[in-house]
Amino acid sequence: MLEVVVAGGMIFCAVLAIRSSHLLQSAIWLAGSSAFTAILLYLMGAPQIAVIELSVGAGLVTVLFVFAINITGEDASTVLPSIPRPVAWAAVVLAIAAFAWMVLPGQQPALTEAGPAVFTSVLWKDRAVDMVLQVALIFAGVLGILTLLGGHEDTGEVAGGAHDH
């Protein structure tokens, strides 16, 4: 029963994140959706990833969104949909049907017995390549943050300098 409530809250927040006309509200609803996702992950028996999702998904990403939205501001020109809504709905129904066809009819398989594994052991020994990839990704993120914070000199100043000559 608890899973139903949490999953319902997560979907509700996700829908409002998409439907909200204000970007800031959208970011807040996304944070709510992340929090509910973290609870669901915890209920599924994955506490480590639940904590990471809560701190990164509901914390860091939300802060970044609010920061970026404060700089860029709301853009009223993008309220209209990019494609007709019926076409979008048809595509979504098609995608969901394809996904459900793969997942639902087969029924979920029975649990297979696996040896006891520790999260840190799996992470650092079995998936060491992933960790290297994550380090590379984090450096890419640092570069993104530098772009986010810097680069105030726009082309307008260059154009102004050209007019002086």
Next chain:
Amino acid sequence: MIIEPRLVITMAVICLVGIGIYGLLITRNLIKVIVALQILVKGAILALVLAAELQGQIQLGQSMALTLIVADTIVAVVGLALGLQVRRRVGSLDLRDLSKLKG
């Protein structure tokens, strides 16, 4: 009537993926596209952990989900940085304005 938790989570994954795809298709705002992408990836994270739980290898699923969360966060950071620069140079966050750029 007792609903099995795994069925609930499967349905939640399907709903999140659907909402994410709908958001990606319908929105023109660059920041909203990233929001939709985040929702889509949340569905993928849940699906990964659910699949790992079904196979009895929850730790493996957690480590893969961690990689996905890191990648997703970096995508959000780079996307927001890109959106910020687009706003500064083009003056809009509309994706259609980007496609009209020439030169």
